[in-house]
Amino acid sequence: MGKLWSGRFDKESSSLLDEFNASLPFDKKLYKQDIKGSTAHAKMLARQGILSKDEYKSIKNGLKAIQKEIEAGKFEFKIKDEDIHMAIESRLTENIGDAGKKLHTARSRNDQVALDFRLYVLENSTDISKSLKKVIKTILKISKKHTDTLIPGMTHLQHAQPLNFAFHLLAYAQMFKRDIERFESSIKRNNISPIGCAALAGTPHNIDRDFTAKELGFKFPSGNCLDTVSDRDFALEILFNIATMFMHISRLCEELILWSSYEFKFITFSDEYSTGSSIMPQKKNPDVAELLRGKSGRVYGNLISLMTVMKGLPLAYNKDTQEDKEGVFDSVETSMISLKILNESLKTMQIHKDNMDKATKVGHLSATDLADYLVQKNIVSFRDAHFITGKVVNLADKLDKDMSELNIKELQKIDKRIEKDVLSFLNLRNSMNARNSFGGTSTKSTKKQLKEFKKWLKQGSK
Numbered sequence: 001m002g003k004l005w006s007g008r009f010d011k012e013s014s015s016l017l018d019e020f021n022a023s024l025p026f027d028k029k030l031y032k033q034d035i036k037g038s039t040a041h042a043k044m045l046a047r048q049g050i051l052s053k054d055e056y057k058s059i060k061n062g063l064k065a066i067q068k069e070i071e072a073g074k075f076e077f078k079i080k081d082e083d084i085h086m087a088i089e090s091r092l093t094e095n096i097g098d099a100g101k102k103l104h105t106a107r108s109r110n111d112q113v114a115l116d117f118r119l120y121v122l123e124n125s126t127d128i129s130k131s132l133k134k135v136i137k138t139i140l141k142i143s144k145k146h147t148d149t150l151i152p153g154m155t156h157l158q159h160a161q162p163l164n165f166a167f168h169l170l171a172y173a174q175m176f177k178r179d180i181e182r183f184e185s186s187i188k189r190n191n192i193s194p195i196g197c198a199a200l201a202g203t204p205h206n207i208d209r210d211f212t213a214k215e216l217g218f219k220f221p222s223g224n225c226l227d228t229v230s231d232r233d234f235a236l237e238i239l240f241n242i243a244t245m246f247m248h249i250s251r252l253c254e255e256l257i258l259w260s261s262y263e264f265k266f267i268t269f270s271d272e273y274s275t276g277s278s279i280m281p282q283k284k285n286p287d288v289a290e291l292l293r294g295k296s297g298r299v300y301g302n303l304i305s306l307m308t309v310m311k312g313l314p315l316a317y318n319k320d321t322q323e324d325k326e327g328v329f330d331s332v333e334t335s336m337i338s339l340k341i342l343n344e345s346l347k348t349m350q351i352h353k354d355n356m357d358k359a360t361k362v363g364h365l366s367a368t369d370l371a372d373y374l375v376q377k378n379i380v381s382f383r384d385a386h387f388i389t390g391k392v393v394n395l396a397d398k399l400d401k402d403m404s405e406l407n408i409k410e411l412q413k414i415d416k417r418i419e420k421d422v423l424s425f426l427n428l429r430n431s432m433n434a435r436n437s438f439g440g441t442s443t444k445s446t447k448k449q450l451k452e453f454k455k456w457l458k459q460g461s462k
């Protein structure tokens with residue numbers, strides 16, 4: 001059979017054009033969504049009396065058979081068919097005859113592709129959110145055991161104040177929670193059905209778009225056909241949501257990489273999720289975390305690429321839009337495998353509590369506590385307290401001690417007004433627990449944060 005649109009042409013298209021123009025090699029991924037959409041459309045046409053019941057039945061069964069054929073690897077994808085929409089329609093007509101030719105009544109490939117791709121994006125947004133939730137659950141599980149594990153908190157990658165390890169991990173759980181909320185809000189916003197918009201202007205046929213919308217699980221039919229067939233905001237949103245999620249993953253991975261180095265030795269990745277070197281026998285490399293960090297490059301690229309494709313397009317459908325799919329497929333597939341391996345790596349890594357603890361003993365993490373002590377005791381203003389504490393830091397450095405290890409005599413050398421009770425302020429665990437303000441690092445506050453997360457997870461799964 002010739003091309004479905006070949007009526008007005010005298011000559012066959014060149015095979016070079018076919019190769020260049022076709023989206024079939026990649027949009028065949030959308031076969032399920034295409035069949036689902038066509039079945040719903042045919043059902044609506046039959047309800048409206050546009051198709052007979054028998055025609056609907058034979059279309060429905062014909063589409064089912066094609067799905068089986070595709071899934072059994074027996075469907076012959078022909079580049080001449082151009083895309084998955086025409087490939088399926090041609091095969092349907094080949095198999096069931098004239099009824100197949102009626103399926104395209106009151107629709108166009110423009111609303112068809114908008115539907116298929118939107119369904120794909122919505123389904124995968126849900127799947128990615130679910131996978132990301134698993135990562136959060138793992139983080140919570142680890143955190144539960146480490147609300148009292150000291151770790152140096154950093155700013156500028158310099159020791160700042162003592163934290164507990166759970167508090168540190170929960171910062172990432174917050175990022176991932178925002179990511180999930182972003183996916184969810186995109187799903188909500190884009191939950192509208194494009195089918196029935198036809199080429200750009202709607203259709204003179206007496207169709208029922210509310211019915212197809214419901215049948216396909218959408219909230220409503222879209223409100224303006226011209227917008228709907230050219231809108232790719234839903235695709236941009238998933239790309240942005242994925243890009244932001246990878247920005248967070250890459251930050252976590254950067255820390256995991258640092259922590260797995262000999263300089264830190266806070267964690268060790270399990271052998272199953274580490275790699276070796278072809279030349280240096282001693283090496284155990286954090287390839288997984290590095291690759292995850294690196295993947296942000298390609299998913300950012302996919303976002304920028306589609307933003308650029310969409311820029312300046314006149315209404316309505318333009319073939320440029322066919323460039324929307326590969327990047328989204330890539331970002332989605334990258335997300336699915338990445339989240340799985342991130343989760344496994346986190347679950348199986350060893351955590352070296354003692355090394356974390358040791359690391360808090362350098363860098364004068366309780367310096368701010370000394371300054372706060374001097375203020376709270378009404379000894380001096382904060383600015384003067386800062387200066388005095390600086391002198392204490394200087395002394396500690398000269399004595400090759402951490403500030404938390406200074407004795408009262410040494411402290412009083414700098415300022416006589418410092419009393420013995422200061423020692424409990426300089427204690428690192430006390431310092432961590434002193435930050436008990438809402439959202440702070442104290443063990444108590446961290447436990448509250450954990451509880452809030454659990455509540456949120458439960459609400460989400462209802």
Ligand code: ARG
Pocket residue numbers: 023027082083109110113317319321322
């Ligand atoms: N393969 C096309 C795409 O992916 C389908 C829509 C084609 N529409 C058209 N009028 N040529 O965008």
